[in-house]
Amino acid sequence: MSRHIRIWSFADVDRSGKVRWTANELGYEIEEARIKPGEHTAEPYQALNPYQQVPTAELDGQTLIESTAICLALAERHPEAGLIPAGQPARDRFWQTISLAGTTLETPVVLYYLAKLGFVEPAWAELWAGPLQPRLTTFAASVSRDGYIGGEFSIADICAAYVLRIGVQADLLSLEGKLEAYLRRLMERPAAQAARFFEGL
Ligand SMILES: N[C@@H](CCC(=O)N[C@@H](CS)C(=O)NCC(=O)O)C(=O)O
DSSP states (O other), rough: OOOOEEESOOOOOOOOOHHHHHHHHTEEEEEEEEOOOOGGGGGHHHHHHOOOOOEEETTTTEEEEEEEEEEEEEHOOOOOGGOOOOSSTTHHHHHHHHHIIIIIIHHHHHHHHHHTSSOOTTHHHHHHHHHHHHHHHHHHTTSOOBBBBBBBBBBBHHHHHHHHHHHHHHSSSSOHHHHHHHHHHHOHHHHHTTTTTTTTT
8 A cells, every 4th residue: 555645725724734634644645736716616626526625635546535534544544553543432532523523613613714714705604603602612622631532642633623723713712721732732743743734823
């Protein structure tokens, strides 16, 4: 199995960052394929990703879409790296976090932030402000001051870091206390730095 991945993205800070960080944790050689917004809704890109979104990855001759699924596909290929915890209860907490981060929190927090920056309709921020703030605050309160989500570092931390980073950038969360300790520990990881995951925080 070759450790080479090609990643299509707009920028380091979009959801491709989760894939880039995971690939760096596993020592992959990364080939970047940058596209401009607008190219994602036209050929040739939409043949790769008919949902017309980034990221897309090419791995072992296969085209993969959906950032969290690509991270999990990488982690599954290298069980020795332990990026998916092996036993309960760590595994239960892992899947819960993958689901919370990837579905309950990710799309709302990204749209809220993009609305605040003026990239999408302001209505997205107005509609999401109410339910999003308490959910993100609850999620941030669940991280550990001195550990990781599944005990050991895993893909759950990468997915959590993505929504927490944007929550801080959108001023929905304060970078202090337990949350700051958790995120700073993640920022120190060489693979996160190589992926430029926290750039702009
Ligand atoms: N669930 C998808 C969401 C992908 C997504 O929304 N990507 C954004 C960039 S981070 C995008 O392509 N936005 C452009 C669009 O939706 O038109 C994933 O995790 O890959």
